Each structure stands twice: as structure tokens, then as C-alpha cells.
Amino acid sequence: MSGLTANIYLLTPEFILAGLALLVLAVDLFLPDGKKSILPIICISGLVSVGLVSMIMLPGVNISLYGGILAVDAFSLFFKIVFLLIGIFIILSSAQYIKQHLSHQGEFYGLLLFSVLGMNIMVQSRELLTAYIALELLSFSLYVMVAYSLSNAKSNEAGLKYIIVGAFSSAVLLYGLSMLYSATGVTKFVDIGMILSGTSELSPALWVGVALIFVGLGFKLSIVPFHMWAPDTYEGAPLPVTAYLAIASKTAAFALVLRFVCEGLIVAESLWQEWQMIFAVLAAVSMLVGNLVALAQTNMKRLMAYSSIGHIGYILAGVTVLSTDSLVAANSVSFYLVGYAVTNMVVFAAIIAFFNSTGDDDISSLRGLADSQPLLAASIAIGLFSLAGLPIFAGFTVKFYLFAAVASSGFLWLAGGAIIASLISLYYYLQIIRQMYIEGSDNSAHVSSDDGHGVISPSGTISLPRTSFSTTLVLGVGLIVVIWLGVYPGPLLEIIECASEALMGTR
Amino acid sequence: MMPLVYFQILSAILFGIGAYGVLARRSAVLILMSIELMLNAANINLIAVAAHREGLGHFANFDGHIIAIFIITIAAAEVGLAMAIILRMFRNRGTVDVSQINVMKW
Numbered sequence: 001m002s003g004l005t006a007n008i009y010l011l012t013p014e015f016i017l018a019g020l021a022l023l024v025l026a027v028d029l030f031l032p033d034g035k036k037s038i039l040p041i042i043c044i045s046g047l048v049s050v051g052l053v054s055m056i057m058l059p060g061v062n063i064s065l066y067g068g069i070l071a072v073d074a075f076s077l078f079f080k081i082v083f084l085l086i087g088i089f090i091i092l093s094s095a096q097y098i099k100q101h102l103s104h105q106g107e108f109y110g111l112l113l114f115s116v117l118g119m120n121i122m123v124q125s126r127e128l129l130t131a132y133i134a135l136e137l138l139s140f141s142l143y144v145m146v147a148y149s150l151s152n153a154k155s156n157e158a159g160l161k162y163i164i165v166g167a168f169s170s171a172v173l174l175y176g177l178s179m180l181y182s183a184t185g186v187t188k189f190v191d192i193g194m195i196l197s198g199t200s201e202l203s204p205a206l207w208v209g210v211a212l213i214f215v216g217l218g219f220k221l222s223i224v225p226f227h228m229w230a231p232d233t234y235e236g237a238p239l240p241v242t243a244y245l246a247i248a249s250k251t252a253a254f255a256l257v258l259r260f261v262c263e264g265l266i267v268a269e270s271l272w273q274e275w276q277m278i279f280a281v282l283a284a285v286s287m288l289v290g291n292l293v294a295l296a297q298t299n300m301k302r303l304m305a306y307s308s309i310g311h312i313g314y315i316l317a318g319v320t321v322l323s324t325d326s327l328v329a330a331n332s333v334s335f336y337l338v339g340y341a342v343t344n345m346v347v348f349a350a351i352i353a354f355f356n357s358t359g360d361d362d363i364s365s366l367r368g369l370a371d372s373q374p375l376l377a378a379s380i381a382i383g384l385f386s387l388a389g390l391p392i393f394a395g396f397t398v399k400f401y402l403f404a405a406v407a408s409s410g411f412l413w414l415a416g417g418a419i420i421a422s423l424i425s426l427y428y429y430l431q432i433i434r435q436m437y438i439e440g441s442d443n444s445a446h447v448s449s450d451d452g453h454g455v456i457s458p459s460g461t462i463s464l465p466r467t468s469f470s471t472t473l474v475l476g477v478g479l480i481v482v483i484w485l486g487v488y489p490g491p492l493l494e495i496i497e498c499a500s501e502a503l504m505g506t507r
Numbered sequence: 508m509m510p511l512v513y514f515q516i517l518s519a520i521l522f523g524i525g526a527y528g529v530l531a532r533r534s535a536v537l538i539l540m541s542i543e544l545m546l547n548a549a550n551i552n553l554i555a556v557a558a559h560r561e562g563l564g565h566f567a568n569f570d571g572h573i574i575a576i577f578i579i580t581i582a583a584a585e586v587g588l589a590m591a592i593i594l595r596m597f598r599n600r601g602t603v604d605v606s607q608i609n610v611m612k613w
Contacts, residue, residue, distance in 0.1 A: 129574050136581050140588060147592050153599050157608050159592045164538055164605075167585050168529055171545035174578055175522050178552035181571060182515065185560060232611045 007065055010072045013054045013080065014120055020046035021113035028106020036105050040095040043109050044088055047116070051084045062502055068188055069127045071259075074502035078334070078495060079123040079255045086248045086341055087116045089478070092470040093349035094240030096356055102148055102238060112244070115141035119252035126263065128177050128187040128213070131256055132170070135220065139166050142249060146237040158236025165219060165229040173216025179209030189263035196268035210265075221253050223316060224286040227309050234305035239355050242301050243348035246308045251337045254315055258322075258333060262503050266322050279320040280414050287313030287421040294428050300351055300361045303428065304344075307387060310425055311340055314418055318402045321409035330500040332398075332405040335493065339386075339398030339485055346478035347383035350376045353471045369436040375467060377436045379475045384429035386482050389422045394485035401489075514555030522548035535593045535603040539586060546582045550575045 024042055031038070054077060062073045091112065098105055118137030125131040143166060147159025181187060183205040184195045196206075215226065222230035234242045266272045290309030297303040318333040354369065354376055355361055370377040386393035389400075399422065407415035467475075485492065521544055528541025557571025597603050 129577060133577060133581065136585075140584065143588055143592070147595065150595060151599065154610055156592065156596045156599055157610050160535060160589075160596050160605075160608060163585075163589045163592055164529075164535065164542075167539070167542045167589060168545070170581075170585075171525070171542050171549070174546060174549040175552070177574070178518070178549040178556075181574070182511075182552055182556040185556070185570075187570060187574070235611050 007063055010061060010063060010065060012057060013050050014117060016050050016053060017113060017117045017120065021110050021117065024113060025106060025110040037099065039105055039109050040091050043091050043113060047084050047088050051081055054080055064126065068190060069130050070124045071126045072124060075499040076124040078499040080120050082338060082341065083116055083119045083248060083252065087112065089345050089474055090240055090244050093352055093474045095470060096468050097240055097352050100356060108145065108148060111141040111145055119248060122252050123255040126189050126259065132173065132177070136170065138249060138252060142245060145241045146233055148238055148241065154236040155238065158233045161229050162233040169216045169219030172212050176209045176212025176216060179205050179212065183209060189260055192264040193267040196265065196271055200270065202271065217253065217257060221250060221312055222309055223282055223312055224289045224309060230309060231302050231305040235299055235302045239301070239352050239361065243352065246304060247341045247344045250308065250312060251341050254333065254337055257319060258330065259503060261319055261322055262330065266324055269324065276320050279316060280411055283313050283316035283320055284414055284417045286310065286316060287418055291421045291424040294425070298363055300363050303363065307425065310421060313421065314402060317406050317414050317418055320414065321406050321411055323409065327497065327500045327504060328405045329409065330503060331493065331496050332402040334496045334499060336398040336402045338492065339394040342478060342481050342485065343383050343386040343394055346379050346475060346482060349471055349474045349478060350379040350383065353467045363432055363435055366432060366435045367439045375475065379479060380436065381433045382479060382482060384432060388426040388429045392483065392486045394482045397486050397489045511555060511559045514551060518548040518552040521551065533604050533606050535605050538605065539589050543582065543586065546578055550578055
């Protein structure tokens with residue numbers, strides 16, 4: 001084991017990120033109220049520079065720091081860039097929302113940056129305690145951000161439910177960690193893998209330990225049956241936070257699960273075959289429950305919560321079929337995470353822009369959006385088509401790749417279930433598109449008399465403000481990426497292939 | 508030296524009581540206290556195992572102690588946050604009874 005400062009320069013991006021978060025908090029103290037709008041600019045330029053530093057310093061590096069606690073490799077680099085991009089996109093699409101609806105902007109951006117830092121450490125960690133601390137850095141920021149509208153009862157309630165379930169799940173995870181430690185005396189993923197592959201019969205303590213760790217992670221990922229907090233939290237949280245929860249925290253937690261499973265579990269092949277069944281059942285239940293309950297929703301945020309539970313189910317199906325002999329499953333999971341993140345980003349950016357101008361997030365309030373705000377309507381429609389998995393959009397390629405990986409590893413029934421769940425999801429996505437494109441066309445008089453909406457003035461002219469430049473930018477870039485991934489995913493897949501090789505090679 | 512299994516049974520019982528408390532209690536503050544019990548169950552387990560292994564000369568590392576210290580620190584931060592949110596809840600709604608916190612359902 002080398003000294004504490006050996007290769008510490010490899011963590012420069014994390015140091016810059018932590019410094020940036022503190023800087024934003026400090027700058028916020030001295031800014032007069034009117035000038036707070038430079039905060040998002042500082043955040044974005046900081047995140048961009050962290051990304052550039054990582055891109056310059058880290059490609060080709062494959063080193064474990066501190067005796068194998070942190071891994072600096074292609075896999076963590078890939079996901080770090082993904083998280084930084086998510087952070088930038090969230091700030092761009094929600095700066096206006098934050099200015100309009102939230103007080104204490106500086107702290108909000110600070111927390112956002114700290115959570116990005118947590119995700120960056122999480123994807124690098126190769127040891128349970130490190131992973132747990134990074135997970136808590138992410139979760140703590142999210143707890144505060146969810147409860148950020150101080151006087152809004154819904155936001156309070158969402159925050160309370162989230163923190164109680166979150167604390168409960170970390171207690172379960174930690175008890176699992178302690179059981180695992182008492183049975184084996186190790187906490188590194190690689191050592192866990194070695195001990196598991198050496199035993200043919202699991203001791204009960206080891207079994208309970210690993211199971212409790214996955215229950216804890218299941219709560220964080222909102223896998224059915226540990227999902228009950230998710231819809232309430234998503235609905236009550238401020239919209240940008242809902243987007244952030246749905247996109248970033250899920251992507252990061254799955255990156256961690258990927259590393260844990262690849263380094264710790266799949267090496268013990270006979271045991272992994274038993275566990276695959278449990279994962280497969282959880283995946284199937286998640287995708288069916290998520291998509292079926294989504295059918296009955298009337299609130300946009302709540303619908304996206306159930307839809308994300310469904311997508312978690314698909315991704316978990318990909319995790320189920322991870323194996324030592326092929327990279328296909330690991331590739332498909334990473335690929336799905338990227339496609340899911342980009343598509344959701346487009347949908348949420350459009351919903352946030354819509355909320356800024358109307359203050360309403362019910363599905364029925366989207367009525368006639370195609371006439372009043374064609375760009376937003378088109379973005380939401382394309383995003384939802386992509387989420388449902390229709391061709392030429394990212395959602396189709398990622399789903400195709402993932403389901404093919406699942407089916408080719410012998411889990412045909414799981415792939416079949418995933419396809420059925422996708423079909424179900426198409427129904428409720430189409431309901432929204434119907435509201436935007438069909439309901440509105442002959443209904444403008446009705447809408448204006450209905451005065452809860454106020455979207456369209458009595459004369460039928462459009463009274464909405466134009467979408468801001470940053471939203472247009474996010475939507476434009478997002479739509480291009482969604483279609484690009486759907487038509488020509490080759491370059492991204494090559495990068496992901498490198499990442500998966502690094503992930504599998506570090507055993 | 509006391510056998511390790513005594514400590515493990517104690518920690519399992521504590522964890523069980525904590526989990527029961529989380530499910531059965533109505534007050535958000537008491538739920539938090541129950542979660543603390545669960546965290547401390549993990550701590551007892553970790554420290555007992557680490558001390559026991561050292562006593563047997565298995566390996567003299569301090570992983571268990573270190574993990575326990577980290578857990579205590581994080582738990583303190585967690586309680587601080589949770590109390591702040593509960594306080595906010597109490598100001599807005601005048602109650603911390605979780606069975607009445609039900610604006611959102613299904």
C-alpha cells in the first residue's frame with residue numbers, strides 16, 4: 001500500500017469540484033440580490049472546466065488509489081463526464097425556475113455541485129464504506145433540495161418522506177455491511193468477490209449481509225417493492241429537483257451497482273446464478289408495476305416518477321444478465337443509462353419551461369400546447385416517444401440493445417416482459433401527446449372559459465412568454481443527441497465498450 | 508473474552524427494535540430515534556467483530572472501528588438534516604404525526 005499522497009493528483013477534478021461548490025457558497029454571501037444571475041454562469045463554467053480537466057488528465061489512466069479504494073479508470077471517467085453534463089443541463093434548463101420560485105439560490109447551486117461531487121466519488125469507489133459515504137453526500141444534498149420550497153407543504157412532505165425512507169435504507173445498508181464485515185472481515189468489492197467465489201455454500205451471515213446491502217440500494221434506486229417513497233417525493237419536490245432525482249441519482253446509483261456486481265458478485269459464478277433469479281423477478285415486477293400504475297396518473301411529475309420506476313426495471317434486467325464472459329450486458333446497461341438520461345432531460349427541460357410560464361404541472365394543463373408553444377410540445381412528444389422506445393429515437397436503440405442482451409443470455413421471459421411493459425408505457429405517453437396535439441385543436445374557446453389555465457387568451461392569440469435562450473439551447477442539443485443516438489449510436493458505443501473493458505478488467 | 512455471538516445477538520435485537528419502531532411509530536421524531544437504534548446496531552456489530560478478531564490475532568486492522576466512526580459522524584449529520592425538515596413541517600402544518608402527513612397519495 002503506497003502513501004496517502006501517491007497519485008493524489010488524479011483526484012484533481014474532485015478537488016476542483018469541491019472548491020467550486022464552496023466558492024459558489026462564498027460568492028453568494030457577497031452578492032447583492034439583483035446580481036444572483038451570475039451564479040449559474042459560475043457553476044456552468046466551473047463544471048465545464050472540471051470536465052475539460054478530466055478529459056485532459058484521465059484518459060488512458062487505469063489506477064486504483066489508496067490500496068484499491070478508489071478506481072480512476074475509463075469507466076469512472078465516462079460516467080464522470082455524463083454526470084457533469086447532467087449537472088450543466090440541469091442548471092441551464094432550470095436557472096429561470098430557480099430564480100422565479102426558490103429563495104436562497106446560492107445554496108441551491110452549492111448543493112447541486114456537492115451532489116455532483118458525491119456522484120463522481122460514487123462511480124469511482126471500489127469499497128463499501130467509500131461508496132456509502134459518496135452515496136450519502138449525494139443523498140444529503142438531495143434531501144435538502146427536495147424540501148427546498150420552505151413554505152410549500154408538498155415540498156416539506158416530500159422532503160420528510162424522502163429523508164425518513166433514505167435514513168432507513170442507509171441503516172439497512174449499513175447493517176448489511178456490518179454483517180458482511182463480520183462474516184468476511186473485508187469491505188472491498190474485489191475481496192468480497194474472492195471470498196464469495198471461494199465458498200460453495202453461503203453462510204447465513206454472508207447471505208443476509210449481501211441481501212440487506214441490496215435492499216438498501218433498492219430503496220435508493222426505488223426498485224419495486226421499495227419504491228413507495230418515489231412518487232410522493234417526485235411530486236412534491238421542485239421541478240428541477242424532480243428532474244435531477246429521476247436522472248442523476250438513478251444513473252449514479254446504477255453506476256455503483258454495476259461496479260459492485262461486476263467486481264464483487266459475478267466472479268462467484270454458481271452463487272451469481274442463484275441471485276440472477278432474484279434480480280430478474282425484481283426487474284420484472286418493477287417494470288410492470290411502474291408502467292401499470294403510471295396509467296392512472298394525472299400529474300406530470302408523478303407520471304414521470306412511475307415511468308422512471310419502469311425504466312429502473314429495464315436497467316435492472318440488464319444488471320441481471322451481467323456475466324464474466326461477455327461485455328454485452330455491461331455495455332447495454334451503460335448505454336441505456338445514457339439514453340435514459342438524455343431523453344428525460346429533454347422531457348423535463350420542456351416541462352420546466354412550461355411550468356415557468358403557467359405554474360401548472362397537471363397533464364390536463366398541457367392541452368393545446370402544440371398550438372401555443374410548438375417547440376415545447378414537439379420536445380415533449382419526441383422525448384416521450386423515445387422513452388416509449390419508438391424507432392429513430394435514442395430510446396429505441398438503447399432498448400433494442402438491452403433487450404437483445406437480456407434475451408441472448410437465456411432470460412427470454414424477462415425480455416418478453418420488458419417488451420410488454422414498453423407497450424403499456426406507450427399508452428400513457430400517447431395520452432400526454434394526445435392532450436398536446438389533439439385536444440387543443442378545437443378546444444381553445446373551451447380552454448379560455450375554463451379560466452384555470454389562462455394559456456390561451458379569448459381571442460385565441462398566444463399569450464405565453466417565449467422560451468428562454470438556455471431552455472432552447474438545452475432542448476436543441478438534447479433533441480439532436482436523442483435522434484443522433486437513435487440513428488447512429490456507433491461512436492458512443494465504442495466509448496462505452498472501453499469503459500466496460502476497464503470495469504471488467506479491474507478484477 | 509465474551510463470545511462474539513452475544514454481541515451479534517444484541518445488535519440483531521437492537522436492529523429489530525429499531526425496524527419495528529420505524530414501522531409502528533407515528534411521530535417523525537420517534538421514527539428518527541428508531542433509525543438511530545438501527546445505525547447503532549450496525550456499529551455494535553462492527554466494533555465487536557473488529558475487537559474480537561484483533562483479540563484472536565486474526566488481523567490487526569482497524570477497519571471496523573473506522574467504519575463505526577464514520578457511521579456515527581454521518582448519522583449525526585443525517586439527524587441534523589432530518590430535524591430541520593421536521594421543524595419546517597411543524598411550522599407549516601403544526602404536526603409531526605406521519606399519519607397526518609398525507610397531502611399526496613398514490
